[in-house]
Amino acid sequence: MTQQDTSTQADARIQEETLAEFRDAGALLEGHFILSSGRRSPVFIQKMFIFQDPARTERVCKALARKAEAAFGKIDVVVSPAVGGIVPGYETARHLGAKAIFVERVEGQFELRRGFEIPADARVLMVEDIITTGLSSRECLAAIARYSANVVGAACLIDRSGGKVDIGAPLVSLAAIEVPDYAADQLPPELAAIPAVKPGSRGLVA
Numbered sequence: 001m002t003q004q005d006t007s008t009q010a011d012a013r014i015q016e017e018t019l020a021e022f023r024d025a026g027a028l029l030e031g032h033f034i035l036s037s038g039r040r041s042p043v044f045i046q047k048m049f050i051f052q053d054p055a056r057t058e059r060v061c062k063a064l065a066r067k068a069e070a071a072f073g074k075i076d077v078v079v080s081p082a083v084g085g086i087v088p089g090y091e092t093a094r095h096l097g098a099k100a101i102f103v104e105r106v107e108g109q110f111e112l113r114r115g116f117e118i119p120a121d122a123r124v125l126m127v128e129d130i131i132t133t134g135l136s137s138r139e140c141l142a143a144i145a146r147y148s149a150n151v152v153g154a155a156c157l158i159d160r161s162g163g164k165v166d167i168g169a170p171l172v173s174l175a176a177i178e179v180p181d182y183a184a185d186q187l188p189p190e191l192a193a194i195p196a197v198k199p200g201s202r203g204l205v206a
């Protein structure tokens with residue numbers, strides 16, 4: 001067996017364990033969901049059902065830290081997009097021995113606030129919770145780029161594009177699965193028949 005076979009098997013095991021954590025947490029929801037990108041899906045991965053359980057969060061983020069470290073080496077600073085990225089960013093940073101900071105939306109645009117800074121020589125990892133189209137990740141990376149930071153890679157818990165998305169930085173995920181989503185004006189009839197809900201925070205007004 002080659003080294004590549006061994007790492008493919010390890011990745012498959014990590015993917016199974018990660019999906020089992022989400023399933024056991026009741027985080028794999030079915031219905032009609034409006035995603036952050038505006039696309040619609042019959043499936044929503046409610047990551048907060050993982051993050052409300054510190055022990056479960058520790059297990060998945062420890063695995064993400066090990067995978068990110070193997071791919072990108074030493075990390076000094078983890079930057080995550082609020083809201084969903086804050087908890088996994090912090091917990092992954094804890095296992096990497098790195099700092100954890102986040103960008104948040106100010107009039108719709110991600111910015112570093114609260115006095116957060118990225119040292120010029122820091123090796124930065126962007127940590128997302130779930131990636132669908134990669135829009136939020138690209139916006140987060142664009143915000144980080146304004147600080148001339150050295151982004152060495154990105155990591156997420158679940159990549160819903162099945163590994164197809166290009167966020168403009170090398171990406172590792174614990175699980176890469178293809179989940180269907182549709183343009184709002186191209187809904188299959190069974191989805192159109194269900195009232196839509198929007199669980200995420202993009203575009204929320206107080």
Ligand SMILES: O=P(O)(O)OC[C@H]1O[C@H](OP(=O)(O)OP(=O)(O)O)[C@H](O)[C@@H]1O
Nearest residue numbers: 036083084132133134135136200201202
């Ligand atoms: O790859 P994308 O198409 O951008 O979708 C994924 C993004 O959607 C969710 O965030 P959302 O904006 O819904 O808000 P949240 O972080 O508060 O959950 C999730 O946390 C990712 O940031």
Ligand SMILES: O=C(O)c1cc(=O)[nH]c(=O)[nH]1
Nearest residue numbers: 035036037044045130132
């Ligand atoms: O695309 C999204 O907005 C999205 C999908 C998903 O399954 N979970 C989530 O938190 N966001």
Ligand SMILES: [Mg+2]
Nearest residue numbers: 082083084085
């Ligand atoms: Mg988010």
